[in-house]
Amino acid sequence: MQTRGAGRATVAAATCGFLLVAVAACGGTPNEVRHYGDIPRPGGPTGTARPGAPEVQSRVPGIGDRMWERIPVGTRQIVAVFGEYETSPYSTLVLYEKRGTRWEPQRSWPAHNGKRGWATDHQEGDERTPVGVFTLSxxxxxxxxxxxxxxxxxxxxxxxxxxxxxxxHWHDFDYVIAIDYNRLPGTRPDEPTRPLGQSKGGGIWLHLDHGDGTLGCVSVPESAMKYLLRRLDPKDRPVIVMGDKANLRQ
Structure with a gap:
């Protein structure tokens, strides 16, 4: 039987695109001030989404043609992570669901991404979160x-x-959702296989927030993790679309 200490070492080696974590999981300074971002709006200024009065649109605002074309046919749930800018660890996560031909925002939360921002060509240990569209399995x-x-x-x-x-950081992984970047979908989140090679990183998860930037994962409050776990449904082919706002608009 695996000991608790051995298990702690295993998850440290598997998560957030980092093999030899010496200080903290996916993080920097725990007392860093939290920032609350804005959500892109169609045809007007940005603002914070209100779960009680969702805006309805035929396409998720803030996501451009290049990203939109990568969303699989049949997807009816999109977790959109809007980073403030390319080198920022602050972002906003919004869950959208498709109803008929319309996309409706359900809930939004403040979030953190990699403490060095975002990467369109993610590499092991770069402390950035990969930009792109990925399934959630x-x-x-x-x-x-x-x-x-x-x-x-x-x-x-x-x-x-x-x-x-x-x-x-002790509760970072109380709940996790594996982001299907450089991993084998259909396996447990800590499965170590890296189809693109180890140099491209891996172990990119949604997990509990610890108040600052991560080593590559996306972190949200516990309430968000519970909501997403109970809401994301395989039959709706959920995906995450994530990146800084400028890249997502492309």
Whole structure:
């Protein structure tokens, strides 16, 4: 049976595109001030989405032709992550769902991405989050399944953060959703296979926020993780579209 210490070391090696994490999981300074971003709006200025009064549109605003064409046919759920700018760790995550021919925003939350921003050519250890469109296939975490519709792997030994990490990061992986960047969809989130090669990084997840930038993952509040786990449905072919606003508009 794997010991807790060994499990903590394993997840450190598998997550956020970083093999030898010495200080903290996906993070920098725990006390960094949180920033709340804006959500792109069609035909007008930006503003914060209100879950109680969603705007409805035939296409997700802020996503340009190049990115839109990469969204698979049949997708009815889009997790959009709008980064403030290319070198910023601050972003806003919005869940959109398709109803008929219209895309409706459901909820939005402040989020963090890589502490050095975004990368259109992500490399192992660059502390940036890959820009692009990726499917969402698998979930898991330290805690019991909260009612996830995606396949969920609960494994405390495999997902728990090392005690050597700063206390602010001990709950990062209570819940995770694997982002299908350089991984094998249909496997548990910590599966180490990297189809594009190790140099292209991997282990890019959605996980709990610790108050600052990550080493490549996207982090959101616990309430967001629970909501997404209970809402993202394989039959709706969910994807994440993520990047800085300038790149997403292309």
């Amino acid at each position: 698998d979930a898991g975490g330290v805690l019991d399944d909260p009612g996830a519709l995606l396949p969920y792997t609960q494994d405390e030994d495999a997902f728990i953060s090392p005690l050597s990490w700063d206390e602010a």
